[in-house]
Amino acid sequence: MAFSVPVRLGAAENTLIEQLNSAGAAATAERISVAGLPTRRVESYHYTDLKTLLRSVPPLADQNDTLDAFLKSGATPFHVEGAHQITIANGAVAYDDNAPAGVIVGKAEGNALSTRDDVLVHLNTALAKESLTLTIENTIEQVIQIDRRIEGEAAHVLDSAKIFVADNASVTILETLSSSDAAHVGNHATYLAVGRNTVVTHIVIDLSPRAATQFSTSEYTIADGAKLRTVTIHAGAALSRSQIFARFTGEGAHGDFTGLNLVEDGQHNDITIDIRHGVANTTSQELYKQIARGRSKAVFQGKIVVERDAQKTDAKMMMQGLMLSNEAEILSKPELEIYADDVVCGHGSTCGELDEDSMFYLMSRGIPKAEAETMLVRGFIEEVLDPVENEALAEALHGVVDRWLLGKAG
Amino acid sequence: MTTPILEIRNLHARIEDREILKGVNLIIPPGEVHAVMGRNGSGKSTLSYVLAGKEDYEITEGEVLLDGENLLEMEPAERAAAGLFLAFQYPIEIPGVATMTFLKAAMNAQRKARGEGELSTPDFMRAVKTAGTDLHIDTDMLKRPLNVGFSGGEKKRAEVLQMALLQPKMCILDETDSGLDIDALQVVSKGVNALRNAGRSMLVITHYQRLLNHIIPDVVHVFSDGKIVESGDKSLALQLEAKGYADFDNAAA
Ligand SMILES: Nc1ncnc2c1ncn2[C@@H]1O[C@H](COP(=O)(O)OP(=O)(O)O)[C@@H](O)[C@H]1O
Ligand SMILES: [Mg+2]
Numbered sequence: 001m002a003f004s005v006p007v008r009l010g011a012a013e014n015t016l017i018e019q020l021n022s023a024g025a026a027a028t029a030e031r032i033s034v035a036g037l038p039t040r041r042v043e044s045y046h047y048t049d050l051k052t053l054l055r056s057v058p059p060l061a062d063q064n065d066t067l068d069a070f071l072k073s074g075a076t077p078f079h080v081e082g083a084h085q086i087t088i089a090n091g092a093v094a095y096d097d098n099a100p101a102g103v104i105v106g107k108a109e110g111n112a113l114s115t116r117d118d119v120l121v122h123l124n125t126a127l128a129k130e131s132l133t134l135t136i137e138n139t140i141e142q143v144i145q146i147d148r149r150i151e152g153e154a155a156h157v158l159d160s161a162k163i164f165v166a167d168n169a170s171v172t173i174l175e176t177l178s179s180s181d182a183a184h185v186g187n188h189a190t191y192l193a194v195g196r197n198t199v200v201t202h203i204v205i206d207l208s209p210r211a212a213t214q215f216s217t218s219e220y221t222i223a224d225g226a227k228l229r230t231v232t233i234h235a236g237a238a239l240s241r242s243q244i245f246a247r248f249t250g251e252g253a254h255g256d257f258t259g260l261n262l263v264e265d266g267q268h269n270d271i272t273i274d275i276r277h278g279v280a281n282t283t284s285q286e287l288y289k290q291i292a293r294g295r296s297k298a299v300f301q302g303k304i305v306v307e308r309d310a311q312k313t314d315a316k317m318m319m320q321g322l323m324l325s326n327e328a329e330i331l332s333k334p335e336l337e338i339y340a341d342d343v344v345c346g347h348g349s350t351c352g353e354l355d356e357d358s359m360f361y362l363m364s365r366g367i368p369k370a371e372a373e374t375m376l377v378r379g380f381i382e383e384v385l386d387p388v389e390n391e392a393l394a395e396a397l398h399g400v401v402d403r404w405l406l407g408k409a410g
Numbered sequence: 411m412t413t414p415i416l417e418i419r420n421l422h423a424r425i426e427d428r429e430i431l432k433g434v435n436l437i438i439p440p441g442e443v444h445a446v447m448g449r450n451g452s453g454k455s456t457l458s459y460v461l462a463g464k465e466d467y468e469i470t471e472g473e474v475l476l477d478g479e480n481l482l483e484m485e486p487a488e489r490a491a492a493g494l495f496l497a498f499q500y501p502i503e504i505p506g507v508a509t510m511t512f513l514k515a516a517m518n519a520q521r522k523a524r525g526e527g528e529l530s531t532p533d534f535m536r537a538v539k540t541a542g543t544d545l546h547i548d549t550d551m552l553k554r555p556l557n558v559g560f561s562g563g564e565k566k567r568a569e570v571l572q573m574a575l576l577q578p579k580m581c582i583l584d585e586t587d588s589g590l591d592i593d594a595l596q597v598v599s600k601g602v603n604a605l606r607n608a609g610r611s612m613l614v615i616t617h618y619q620r621l622l623n624h625i626i627p628d629v630v631h632v633f634s635d636g637k638i639v640e641s642g643d644k645s646l647a648l649q650l651e652a653k654g655y656a657d658f659d660n661a662a663a
Contacts, residue, residue: 361502364462365516366490379506
């Protein structure tokens with residue numbers, strides 16, 4: 001039987017085991033030596049067979065060297081007018097004391113995620129040395145940008161951020177993932193506690209170069225009356241996976257979980273979400289748009305769980321795919337797990353090419369083909385970007401998409 | 411003799427295995443308004459799409475000249491920049507593209523193709539406001555996504571607005587009267603008439619005579635089974651209205 005035969009470990013797995021052992025994380029090392037990285041047979045990695053896709057893992061980053069180098073260079077990959085920036089470079093947290101009033105920045109040992117049986121989470125828990133801690137005490141107008149970057153030679157970087165948004169506060173947090181042009185493996189973790197009656201927007205954009213592999217996990221707990229909007233944008237790494245794990249813990253809360261998976265030739269990008277309605281009277285909408293061109297693979301796995309006590313849950317999930325080439329693959333796996341009886345839940349999924357009649361209409365007005373395509377693609381993603389209220393931020397996000405459309409992303 | 415704005419010679423077109431245009435001949439000199447009348451399914455919209463360059467059709471025979479240039483060799487956007495405009499029978503709704511953004515993109519694309527500079531935003535706004543006022547179009551409507559949620563009348567007015575802004579030399583209006591109540595019909599016709607001038611020609615496609623009381627044609631053509639079977643002055647439209655198309659079907663046979 002398959003499970004009685006020890007799995008054959010590849011280069012990536014051997015490096016990970018070594019790194020885990022050297023960090024004293026014997027238990028995690030042991031799990032990987034026994035099970036290997038997840039294959040398609042592991043349900044949550046069905047379309048992203050990490051064992052095959054992750055060929056090698058570079059050495060763990062030396063935080064101190066690179067942080068100094070970076071702080072001297074002062075480069076910013078993605079600038080949003082007026083944003084307050086905090087940097088995590090090669091896993092090390094860097095900030096100065098000029099944070100806006102009501103924003104408390106600090107750092108703590110270890111990692112921010114709760115325990116969860118997922119290999120990327122295990123790795124982050126075992127190897128991330130410190131976490132940025134961020135407390136938002138009231139209404140913050142300035143966008144708070146967490147600039148997570150990997151500098152220097154190819155490195156395996158695991159970093160972590162723990163964010164508390166206090167009751168009645170509101171904030172927009174932007175996380176940008178970027179790196180120097182090398183075969184890095186990034187593994188970024190964020191835990192976000194969304195307090196009561198808060199209004200929170202949390203945006204994560206992957207802007208890393210094609211050489212890089214990028215993993216990110218965002219975990220949310222959502223308290224009573226909170227309004228959370230998340231936006232996940234992939235516009236970078238050759239291999240990436242963003243995981244969103246959210247749980248509603250207070251009544252009357254609403255979550256909009258949204259994202260853009262922009263995938264081009266040679267890329268495999270995955271957005272996997274797991275949204276749990278744990279108490280009564282909460283609502284969520286999930287809207288993910290995937291655009292693929294060239295020979296590429298875009299993956300969306302969406303799971304909504306309505307727990308037994310979560311009566312009156314209203315959850316609607318939608319995935320829309322746009323194929324810009326015949327070789328592209330857009331995959332979508334929606335799942336609803338419902339244990340309460342008085343709920344409204346649904347999911348839908350569509351996939352198509354650019355609408356020919358729309359193309360013809362635009363061209364018949366003198367708009368050349370390439371420009372007409374761009375207009376329609378922009379129109380397609382607008383539903384995701386439109387709700388972002390901060391104007392400078394919305395403009396920067398449109399810029400990311402436009403650069404991707406012009407083939408200059410990453 | 412002056413070059414006609416539009417000259418169609420023996421145009422045949424098919425979709426899949428079905429021939430729909432079966433030898434259309436038509437000459438429209440500068441400044442003239444020609445009406446094409448024919449019953450539903452006779453191929454009028456097909457003619458308009460073939461002229462505008464829609465891909466679905468295979469042209470098996472014939473040629474079309476726009477102001478002396480070979481129209482059928484051009485891409486749809488090139489045809490537009492060369493001065494062809496089609497007011498669609500069913501304007502397409504495009505969610506996510508704001509009408510204003512679209513109008514500006516279209517105007518600038520055509521200017522660019524003709525080697526002219528980009529329109530400044532104030533000039534653009536002014537042009538839209540002027541053209542919009544005549545057509546009773548308020549700016550709120552233009553902030554909405556293109557044609558999305560527009561009523562039938564709003565869609566048709568938006569088509570004429572585009573025509574006014576793009577200043578084409580050859581306008582094709584496909585059933586611009588359909589879905590309009592009498593007030594809207596008057597507004598739209600007035601908008602179209604305001605664009606009539608000595609250098610601009612129009613092809614007005616309709617299957618009702620009523621539109622031609624408002625937009626008075628120089629020539630009326632009867633279209634049946636993929637070709638023009640009879641031409642005459644505006645009284646031909648009245649004759650059609652009175653007798654129906656049946657008489658002309660024989661002419662086509
Ligand atoms: N995409 C298409 N595929 C197949 N047949 C079509 C298509 N479009 C139009 N036709 C057919 O071509 C004929 C002419 O249609 P159309 O040009 O729309 O006529 P009209 O505008 O005069 O009502 C009709 O019989 C119609 O069914
Ligand atoms: Mg028609």
